[in-house]
Amino acid sequence: MLRTLLAVLATCFCLPASAVPITYIFSGVVTDDRFGTGVSTFTGEFVFDSAAPDLDPNTSFGLYSGPGFRMSVEFDGGVVSGAVEPIAIFVGNDINDPGTDEFSVLTEGDQDFSLPLVLQDSSLTIFTSDALPAFALSLAAFDFKDFGFFSSAISDIRVAILGEVTTLRCVSGCAPAAVPEPGTLMLTTAALAAFALRRRLSAGHGSR
Numbered sequence: 001m002l003r004t005l006l007a008v009l010a011t012c013f014c015l016p017a018s019a020v021p022i023t024y025i026f027s028g029v030v031t032d033d034r035f036g037t038g039v040s041t042f043t044g045e046f047v048f049d050s051a052a053p054d055l056d057p058n059t060s061f062g063l064y065s066g067p068g069f070r071m072s073v074e075f076d077g078g079v080v081s082g083a084v085e086p087i088a089i090f091v092g093n094d095i096n097d098p099g100t101d102e103f104s105v106l107t108e109g110d111q112d113f114s115l116p117l118v119l120q121d122s123s124l125t126i127f128t129s130d131a132l133p134a135f136a137l138s139l140a141a142f143d144f145k146d147f148g149f150f151s152s153a154i155s156d157i158r159v160a161i162l163g164e165v166t167t168l169r170c171v172s173g174c175a176p177a178a179v180p181e182p183g184t185l186m187l188t189t190a191a192l193a194a195f196a197l198r199r200r201l202s203a204g205h206g207s208r
Contacts, residue, residue: 021068022134022173023047026117028147030075032162039080042147042163044073046105046117048089050134050173061092061102062130071105071115073149080159082113082149093127100144101127103137113151117165120144136170 027043048069056063070085084107092102101121107114119142126141127133139145145165151158 020050020173021047022050023171024137024168025171026147026165026168028145028163028165028167030161030163032160034160034162035158037075037080037159037161039075039161042073042075042149042161044071044115044117044147046071046087048087048132050132052089052132054130054132058130060095060130061090062132064089064091064132065108071107071117073115073147075149075161080149080161082115082159084108084111084113084115087115089132091127091130091132093130094124098122099124101125103127103133103142111152113149113159116146116148116150118144118146119165119168134175136174137168139165139168 023045024047025043025045027041030040030042033039048064049066052064052066052069054062054064065086065088067086069087069089070083071087072081072083074081086108088106088108090102090104090106092100092104094100095102099122101124103119103126105115105117107116119137119139121127121142122144126137145168147163147165149159149161149163151160
């Protein structure tokens with residue numbers, strides 16, 4: 001009976017993985033404007049492929065990139081703006097000393113701008129592996145939330161802006177929490193009840 005019940009639960013709650021673009025939007029406040037652009041807030045977006053392969057064989061951190069990986073940002077509604085493609089996503093599980101979990105968005109290759117976004121969790125509770133997260137990340141889970149916007153040596157514009165991320169939200173592609181349909185829920189409840197009754201009856205016979 002227990003094996004049957006476990007099989008039912010596995011059928012009900014295991015969802016197949018699918019390759020979909022995952023999109024996040026974020027915003028924050030400027031903490032350091034080194035070249036005096038005068039901006040004070042920023043908003044941005046980054047997109048990555050949930051099925052991208054890990055490009056690094058290290059088991060403590062993963063590196064992901066590919067077509068469709070991109071990021072854009074605007075400061076004060078467009079006074080200063082930039083976009084980069086491709087980007088790379090870095091996922092670290094218990095890295096550094098002392099250990100931290102990390103999710104970073106990094107610029108790849110020679111581009112006019114770099115837009116690093118670095119989130120770190122010193123409690124080591126956000127990740128259990130270096131896999132690319134398909135679930136929606138919660139900003140509250142991170143205690144380090146930095147963002148930067150820097151011009152490169154090949155750019156004609158000099159920009160160096162540091163900021164703190166204050167909001168982060170997955171707007172598409174993130175895996176929702178698994179919620180069983182009413183029929184599935186009834187079947188699961190009935191199976192649990194039957195299993196509990198069987199145990200009570202077995203215990204009653206054993207005490208006689």
